[in-house]
Amino acid sequence: MKAVIMAGGRGTRLRPLTSHTPKPMVPLLNRPCMEYTIDLLKKHGITEIAVTLQFLPDAIRNYFGDGSAYGVSLVYFEETTPLGTAGSVKNCADFLDERFIVISGDTLTDMDLSAAISFHEEKEALATLVLTQVETPLEFGVVMTDESGRIIRFLEKPTWAEVFSDTVNTGIYVCEPEVLSYIEDNREVDFSKEVFPTFLSEGKPMYGYSADGYWSDIGSLAVYRQAQFDMLDGKVDLEIKAQEIAPRIYFENHVRIDSSVRLEGPVFIGENVHLQAGASIGAYSVLGSNTVVATGAQLSRAIIWENTLVGKKTEMTGATICRNVQIAQSVLMGEGAVIGDNCHLAAKSVVKAGVKIWPDKEVGESATVSTSLIYGAKQTKNLFGTNGIKGIGNVEITPEFVTRLAASYAYLLKAGSRIALSACTHPFAQLLKHSIMTSLCSSGIDTIDFGIGNAPLMRYGVRGLQCVGGIHVYMAEPVEEKEIVIQFVDQDGLPVSRDMERKIENAYWQETYVRTLHHLGELHVEHQVQQAYLRALMERIDLASIQRQRFRLLVECEPRFMPTFLAPLFESLGVTVQYGAIQSGVSKQGADLGVRLDKNGEQIALFSDRGEKLSAEQLIALQLLACSGQHSKIGLPVSAPMELEHLAQLLQLKVVRTKVTPRAMMEVAPEERFHPMFDAVYSLMRTLSYLAKEEKPLSFLLELLPACHMEKKTVFCPWASKGKVMRKMLEENKGKPLELVDGIKVYDSNGWVLILPDTEDSHVKVISQGATAETAATLASSYARRIAEYQ
Known part of the structure; x- marks a missing residue:
């Protein structure tokens, strides 16, 4: 059995830690992350190891050499151009003449690799993916297996709406040599985006092994710090190569401690560290080799790499300091601050919380750094x-x-x-x-x-x-x-x-x-877009029919742009418009139609001549009727009722079921210049054209629209529980007809329910349809309760 350690990553999300250091060489308790990977492989009897290199390859090659010092044999394969995860492995093809395991050099895990290999052999798999469960699966490949462990669905880096489980791909694979034949030579190929989807579509024996144990992808600064806290807490089954001089207080060799130094465990102190008189080292601090902490300095949850000087009376809490950093006296460092290699912080300077300083920078005396130097901090949520x-x-x-x-x-x-x-x-x-x-x-x-x-x-x-x-x-x-x-x-x-x-x-x-x-x-100014839009719009409606009807509208919209923009259009159509709030009453104003246009011109609300507001389903049904003959294909979200799909088919409109996002619905017909569900003015004009053609008031036509019984609920769900909720929902509904276009849609004899994680808030949406309003409400309430219980 051989292994491939993937060690070519740049680790851009870890900058400035990885500005001068390859991600696998980032230290965890004063040892490179990749060293723990080598130890794990050796523990399971795997000693012939290929290492893929790309970014700063010599840093890895020079540190580990041929591997003999670690009881293994290392062979290096360097990429001159990026080859992707699968391409990197194919680059080692001459070495991989038997079954092999692929593992990252920048993850920390104690998983039982032998058990995964045995599972692979038992299933006679072509490839076995080692799986685990995580709170936030967005940055990983989400995986679904059947009862035998065979992978039946795989989605790389999903949005929250696409998350159907919290079970993810760890990037650890057990592979037969035949896998290499599916990877092209000298081309960028990714396992998750290309190879595994191919195996899935061709029905190859690809399995998922759900492993117990610790696994952490060191992909962010917060995770990097937490991994070391977990190691100090004993949550990872590995050897900490240092002497435990007191419970959870670890010293490497030649540590020098002067009088009245205060130590609070758990802490890790590296080789040749000098703690001067009166220094205070608080819990969860990690000090790299040859670090000096001067008199009166106070550290708490500080991660400090090698060869760093911390000056007198300096205070830092929750900071991360790279190697060869000089910190003068009385410096104050806030929570989450990160200082890159070779920086110099002068006396009495202040680095505010969350600030990152890239390598080789100087901060002047008494200066306050409140924004990152050179590069900015990653935000805590998606933009x-x-x-x-x-x-x-x-x-x-x-x-x-x-x-x-x-x-x-x-x-x-x-x-x-x-x-x-x-x-x-x-x-x-x-x-x-x-x-x-x-x-x-x-x-x-x-x-x-x-x-x-x-x-x-x-x-x-x-x-x-x-x-x-x-x-x-x-x-x-x-x-x-x-x-x-x-x-x-x-x-x-x-x-x-x-x-x-x-x-x-x-x-x-x-x-x-x-x-x-x-x-x-160059800057250009173009003021003819409105006129061009209106001209094209006029070509898509029946002008003469609308002009004959002499419609009266009550329009509620933002007051500055819309009335001016719409004035020439309404004038040419002979439409009389009164601008005002809908609450003043459509019928009271003698209007044929009440219209509310949102400020951005995308969404429309309609009110009949009797003042009835159209439901979301009635509005879509009317838009389908109004667009027949003008559109050949339309995107309907999975949340739309079945009756609308049947209506569209009767109108000879081809329906494509899509995610609920605007892009998903619009890209069904990307050649269209007007998208009725996302263009309020176009939707209004098509509606007027339809009403004029039918010569009936809207209140009469509403009675002809199909009845849809829908219920919608929003259930609070913490971000960390969303993946687990979706996995349990899948497990509970195994055997039922399911649809996974967006969220999880469950069909049964009473109707259907869509469970959709919110992409912006800590909520899960529940949308149901039933034969009656009571059935729909019961379905929604039932699933809402389950979501609350699963948390």
């Missing part, structure tokens, strides 16, 4: 939510923030690319648009300013002017809450894909920017 980036204006969404965000976006584009920009009428939204414009142009990106607009106008203009993307900024309603929304669209005018969102987020967190003086972007 993107369901419908773009949201935050409180001038608090979370500031000009500084959008400048960095736009620069991150520009990094992913080719120089000279054209990006469209627009914003609502709010002065702060306009200000942010100009900050974005400046940042893009300074990065070599051309910008086209559409002026004041909304999301449908942005989508239309991007396609019409052949831009590679667009950004729209608006102040959401109610304005008193001051929530700013930033929406990105791609070259087709669709909301950017989740993959693109991740790329923007990664570039933002790493502050990977491009600034240039050689090719500054």
